Amino acid sequence: MASAWRWSRRCSSPARIPTSWSRTRAIAPPSCGLCRIAARRLGAADLARYLVIVAPAAALDDLPEALFEGLHRDLDRCLSELRGLAALVDPTMLPPTPLRGTP
Numbered sequence: 549m550a551s552a553w554r555w556s557r558r559c560s561s562p563a564r565i566p567t568s569w570s571r572t573r574a575i576a577p578p579s580c581g582l583c584r585i586a587a588r589r590l591g592a593a594d595l596a597r598y599l600v601i602v603a604p605a606a607a608l609d610d611l612p613e614a615l616f617e618g619l620h621r622d623l624d625r626c627l628s629e630l631r632g633l634a635a636l637v638d639p640t641m642l643p644p645t646p647l648r649g650t651p
Contacts, residue, residue, distance in 0.1 A: 582600065582619070582623075582634070583622065596630075596631040598633075600632055600634040601635050602619060603642065607638060
């Protein structure tokens with residue numbers, strides 16, 4: 549639960565999260581979706597010119613069902629709220645990245 553607290557804290561102050569939301573949802577309000585965080589980092593009003601690629605640290609099959617569904621809801625909101633395209637990628641399907649040596 550500590551990571552959920554950090555997630556919501558980064559998106560907005562805990563005082564701004566309605567009590568009814570925090571009782572019914574475990575993570576964060578909709579304003580803290582992955583695409584909203586990406587747009588904020590990019591300094592963009594919308595993501596019409598961007599593709600947001602989400603690759604969790606664990607295989608998609610290993611994610612809890614609620615987290616998997618929440619990621620898909622975030623991807624759907626990306627298009628409806630920020631006009632952006634988002635994709636969820638299974639990290640086990642990615643080719644291994646070569647390690648870079650220190651200069």
